[in-house]
Amino acid sequence: MAITKNKMVSLTYDLRVVGADGEMIEQATAERPLNFVYGAGIMLPKFEALLEGLEQGKSFEINLACEDAYGEVDENAIIELPKNIFMIDGNFDDEIVKVGNTVPMMSTSGQRMNGLVLNVSDDVVKMDFNHPLAGEDLFFKGEILEVRDATDEEIAATVGCGSGGCGSGGCGSGEGGCGCDDESCSTEKSHGGCGCGC
Structure with missing residues (x-):
């Protein structure tokens, strides 16, 4: 099954800031993956767009320029x-x-x-009050663990969650709400990244 709108996606990733000596700043593991409903508007739009069509077991590498991630420093x-x-x-x-x-x-x-x-x-x-990753180009490397149809409850849980996501205090849920919560991302530094649009 391929990633399309209203699919529940579970994935792993390592997140690094481009040009920061390759230091990993955030990680979602198989034990604590990132879970989200695709197309719900929770993830960074460019990050989400580049995942479309991928299937379970596929790996990915995504480079996001800062303007496609958290923007320039304001x-x-x-x-x-x-x-x-x-x-x-x-x-x-x-x-x-x-x-x-x-x-x-x-x-x-x-x-x-x-x-x-x-x-x-x-x-x-x-x-x-800039996002901690504002002004940074980001590199994600990971794997799609699972793609399935999202339940009506999972889709409903994403309504009104446009500002959710890791570390934002939004309404994300590691069980498949909208974006990830603090338990679905193990982080070395809490940046609120996760590809989430917060």
């Missing part, structure tokens, strides 16, 4: 926020809001996002 997504918004009961949590940590935030419109803390000063916290 300088407008690097902002300074007033330090007082991080106060809880009058105290600043310097164990969580410290340089190098990723902090879950919410926009004024209610959208969940993750911000990387770049700097903490007396009055402001400088954060980067």
